Amino acid sequence: MRIAIGADHAGYTLKEELIKILESLNCDIEDIGAYKLDPLDDYPDFAIKVANKVASGDCVKGIVICGSGVGASIATNKIRGIRASVCHDTYSASQGVEHDDMNILCLGARIVDFKLAKDLVENFINAIYSGEERHERRLSKIKALDN
Numbered sequence: 001m002r003i004a005i006g007a008d009h010a011g012y013t014l015k016e017e018l019i020k021i022l023e024s025l026n027c028d029i030e031d032i033g034a035y036k037l038d039p040l041d042d043y044p045d046f047a048i049k050v051a052n053k054v055a056s057g058d059c060v061k062g063i064v065i066c067g068s069g070v071g072a073s074i075a076t077n078k079i080r081g082i083r084a085s086v087c088h089d090t091y092s093a094s095q096g097v098e099h100d101d102m103n104i105l106c107l108g109a110r111i112v113d114f115k116l117a118k119d120l121v122e123n124f125i126n127a128i129y130s131g132e133e134r135h136e137r138r139l140s141k142i143k144a145l146d147n
Helices: 012-024 043-056 070-076 090-100 114-126 133-145
Strands: 002-007 028-031 061-066 084-086 104-108
Touching (some): 012 061, 043 061, 043 104, 104 114
Parallel strands (some): 002 028
């Protein structure tokens, strides 16, 4: 599975650690930055790059990390076809995919520690959209908003 991952300065260190987790899950990773710790970088730059990779189909899922995860979620959801959410519990990280076909996980590096972030990523990566009729019906209403 090809995964895009990006982070600003607040999420840089966590991103570097999560890449190792993704590799252990046999993911093909596209690291879109930041490539160095730069306190002046801006989360929308990385969030939009990840969102575009997912929206284009170049990557199946994406992960964006900023300080709280909120800014990353707001920015990524501006791109057509993206269904992103901040998740700081494992239930939401998997249920968001299973029921809502969430395709980008947003994390707050100042909110979650490494162990929880690892669990969130594993749940997100391993979750599969159910395609159940009720979820398809709801998802079609969300997709209509893109138009």
